[in-house]
Amino acid sequence: MAAKIARYHTLPASWWVSEKIYELEKRAIFSKSWILTMHSSRFTKTGDYFRIDIAGFPIILIHGKDGTIQAFHNVCRHRAYPIVNKEFGNSLVLGCKYHGWSYDTKGSLIKAPGFETVPNFDKSVNGLFKVATHTTRQGLIFVNFDSTPNITPFHEFYKGLEDEMDEFDFGEFEYVESWQQDGEFNWKTLLDGYNECYHCPTAHPSFSKVIQVPTYQVEPRHNYARHSAEVVVPDSNAKSTMVESKPAGSSWSSWLGFPSSASIDQSSIKIDELGGDKPGLWLSLFPLNGMNCYSYAWYYMRLVPKSAGRTVLEYDIFARKGEDPVKVREFIRFLKEVEIEDYDLCTLTQKNLKNGVYGTGQLHPDKENGVLYYQNLTNEFVMSHLELEKAAGEQILPAFAGLEAMNEEGKGTDKICKQLECGIHGSDILSW
């Protein structure tokens, strides 16, 4: 049984800076979890593909002839060159630019120049490595890199998530734009802030004017958490700070679901007309995603860890079809403002996490329960995987798809390497 972290304390700072912990997280968490990639509306035609990176695993998502979206490792089965180098495109044939092997949209090898004369060469066992996918009925495409029979089914991993997402009508929205930030911080540094609003009054002054910060709640579910808060209702008596602080022609509150305060009779707004007492569907999905859905727009965040100290943040933003472009611009500007505030917090926090002074910190049991929840998940995933590795006496790489194709000699040679990485034969790399 995995050890829980000390009650109401953060994990130690070393977990935010150690490359060995990061590599372990890659095996224990990123290789075993369901991770949100994109929304299916970004694919419009057969052959549409995107190249994305998830925690060091470059993958291709492609819209096949059968209408489904499949995921493959972006690794040629010949000598491992990337199959796709463009960020996105459209093609029914994926051709490798090294020696010319090519694959169809199902990942099957269709051409291997010159191999017609090679005895016993079997095209059928040289297709692209498939990555498990689950596309929810709302069109959200998740992947899981676990290539073993132990892969956790989607609905077991995120129990209740797909049903909960039915609250929001994703079909009413269309893609607007993507946005990316390259951060010099650990993936958990960002998630620490993402999972609480204790920092909102000090760090997000504008955001704190449109929600009732004391009502902000994080409700842990099953490897995800639902965030909610009461919103500030613009009425004739309480329009002061919010309206005064907004730039001319827009309203901070509009992207939370309210019509622009400048264009309506504010005294007529009733909260039940706005979708209940919650401003939308705000979800934090362990380990690497966030989703925020409002009346006029929604977006997801894809964290792309690159190393212990570097994480790329990627956002895809969608707006209600036919929405006023001014309102959409306002939403995007607001989103970026809040995200940049978080980004700056993370950059400076990470510097201190790695300076060798700070160890752990006290968390507020209520206001930071979301932080505690996801740090506990991190700890549990890592510790239980480490137990398996200790028992096996070698590293366990659930994403390692190449094992099946290896002959016995290759497996033996590979084992030597894994044991060296684990500290057997005198190395202290993992220092169990």
Ligand code: FES
């Ligand atoms: S590496 Fe792709 S064809 Fe050789």
Ligand SMILES: [Fe+2]
């Ligand atoms: Fe924040």
